Amino acid sequence: MGNHLFHNIGKLSLFILKRDRIRILIWIIGIVFFTLIVPPALAELYPTQQDRDAFAITMENPAMVAMAGQADTSHYTIGVMTAHEMLLFTALVVGLMSILLVNRHTRSDEEDGRVEMLRSLPVGRLSNMNASLLVLTITNIVLAFVTAIGLFALGIESMDLQGSLLYGALLGGTGIFFAALTAVFAQISENARGTFGFSIAFLLLLYLVRAIGDVSNEALSWISPLGWVTKAQVYGENNWWLLLLLIVVSFILMVVANYLYAIRDLGSGLIRAKSGRKYASWFLQSPAGLALRLMRNGIIGWAIGMFVLGASYGSVMGDLDSFFSGSEMLSQMVLDAEGEFSVIEQFIPMLMVVIAITATISPVLSMLKLYGEEKKNHIEHLIVRAVSRPKLMVTFLIISFVNAFIMLSLAAIGFWSAGAASVEGGLDFGMIYTAAIAHFPAIVCMISIAALLVGFLPRFSSFVWLYVFYSFIVLYLGGLFHFPDWVGKLSPFGYISQLPIEDVNIVAEIVLLVLSIAIMIIAVVTYNKRDIQG
Amino acid sequence: MAVVQTKNITKRFGAFTALDGVNMELNEGEIYGFIGPNGAGKSTTIRILLGMLKASAGEAQIFGKDVWKDAVEIHKRLAYVPGDVNLWPNLTGGEVIDLFVKLQGGTKNSRREELIERFDLDPSKKCRTYSKGNRQKVALIAAFASEADLYILDEPTSGLDPLMENVFQQCVNEVKAEGKTVLLSSHILSEVEKLCDRVGIIRQGRIIETGTLDELRHLTRTKLVIETKQPVPNIHEFAGIHGISGENRRWSFQVDTEKLDDVMKYISSYGITKLESAPPTLEDLFMRHYEGNDPSGGRRNG
Incomplete structure (x- = not known):
């Protein structure tokens, strides 16, 4: 047998x-x-x-x-x-x-x-x-x-x-x-x-x-x-x-x-596929609706995950506070000379980098979906109808931006709500939210690079993950290994200031956004020029 | 005016030349059969016409517009069915049909329901569960439910059962009756013979033959089976006779159409007792071209 x-x-x-x-x-x-x-x-x-x-x-x-x-x-x-x-x-x-x-x-x-x-x-x-x-x-x-x-x-x-x-x-x-x-x-x-x-x-x-x-x-x-x-x-x-x-x-x-x-x-499978609608809802009847429908479950899953991630970091903030305030020696070690910032405020930048890079995954997945659909011969159904390629790519770009915004926001809200409950005296929502959302331009930059690969070198589009991984390594482990400054500056996340212990670097944020827009324009132009594979 | 017109379109993938100067013209209201062996360049031609691939050289126009630059404008009046229909596994057939009709710029109409009924499709099932034939039905329903002026169908019936093939042929005839133009790429030659007004044969990236079926038939041979009272002398050497088999007074062979008259006159002088003739089929023609213009017509069979 x-x-x-x-x-x-x-x-x-x-x-x-x-x-x-x-x-x-x-x-x-x-x-x-x-x-x-x-x-x-x-x-x-x-x-x-x-x-x-x-x-x-x-x-x-x-x-x-x-x-x-x-x-x-x-x-x-x-x-x-x-x-x-x-x-x-x-x-x-x-x-x-x-x-x-x-x-x-x-x-x-x-x-x-x-x-x-x-x-x-x-x-x-x-x-x-x-x-x-x-x-x-x-x-x-x-x-x-x-x-x-x-x-x-x-x-x-x-x-x-x-x-x-x-x-x-x-x-x-x-x-x-x-x-x-x-x-x-x-x-x-x-x-x-x-x-x-x-x-x-x-x-x-x-x-x-x-x-x-x-x-x-x-x-x-x-x-x-x-x-x-x-x-x-x-x-x-x-x-x-x-x-x-x-x-x-x-x-x-x-x-x-x-x-x-x-x-x-x-x-x-053990979970059976249910039969579905006989007609498409009005929502589904556009490229954007279709794209959102295809990514719906993934985005919801990531959204819950980001909220939980934020909340789990937030929930340790109270313990962190009491841990350090209990020991004079410890607080002296961690605190800056002027004592200007609290322990929590000093830990937030590092946690936010981890949150921001995790929040990059879902929007980059959204962007790469455009090529994934092409490889499955699904894109041809759209572009043989009255859908232009620039419109298609811009649709996926916008979805990715909104996706990134939602992921960062939910993580910040999760962080704040759990943090406020655990820290004596609560947490300032504005401070947490700004620290998170400051990373938005860096994520936009990652999305535009993914788009550029889809447009210009589609076969290598998954290489964008190497860049995301690199960013994670240099920024998460950078402190531990004392990497030189330029190593971090090779990642867009390296240009985001460490809120709240630094001021927002508006110039860096704007430069990142302008650069991203330029990359996106090249992405759309190259996507419009190349052969559709399949 | 020509609905589709290509001038010397060439497509190279690296060192490989997939299309080598394809010239093609479809007139308004006609059904054009596009046939050729696997890998001859049918799908590449169609994908260039659809603006998915960019031709390396040459010009292609649909409705007088450039297929690459004006793709979106053209696609508003065009419906396409690929040979290999890949759909989103988690959408239902009904949802996909609605989406396609809407993206093409059409509106909800009664044809959708009618076609779903005729093609016997369950639109509430997820595409994941559809067989190849059912996925093809989804694409066909979406195509015929949209208000197009040109239908590009790339081997649309390869997974359909004979009943559904029949429905498909009715649909094609209906759009033809409305004066629409159809480009039908197919391997099912009986289908092409039944439906098409003109045929183009592509081989190794070139159109090697084009014309109406009648015109093409002149290029091919009629099959004859004969029995005569007396033995026919020197039948092997007679000009225009090919692929002969049999013995003595009973022969079967093929005759070049232009030599048919001479052959019949010669044979009838020996007293014909039995005569069967089969008209040249597209398949004969096809075989002749596919086998590299083998002059003896060697392995052809009926």
């Missing part, structure tokens, strides 16, 4: 490896590279235990705990520091890799009819999904070992073999966990987009549950596998049993995925 369910799984696995060899290689190299450059950099920046202890104290406040998780700050060695700053963050990236790759080979292939072709051959009923899981498991194991050996080979005193192995294994374990989770969602949802949406939402949910748990309720962070990653105390206690827990849960998820896959029909 088992034999005919898994027939030819080996050949299919090799086939998947063949299709994805470059993709997998790039992921592994990228993740390992980013992991390995950190410890030497930290060792250089914080050479003495005294430096590290001082840094550890700034990491103990609730805002940082919410972001990076808990750590043993009393023994803040380079190893503990690396694990604290990087492990959780890298685990999220590994999770993303697993989600994308599993979805690609399960629901995506099924939706496009490729699984049907395979299933017509002498291939077991469960072979395809399990071949994908097998490939991802192997990928993650390789990633685990390469990371572990690499970290150990750096030869940093506090980074022993055991800790390095656990570090790598936790990354691999998280990857396997999200591979299994995505396989389950691929059975539940009827299409690839739904599978991706559910999986990413779950990833963020697990992160938030851990964040809230770490700050306020220990029990809560034990629910989240991402909490286990931080609780394993790599390079400290090295709790291996948490890795075991991760693997057991992943195995259970795989069994569930197999069961669901076995009982459902090919092409169907």
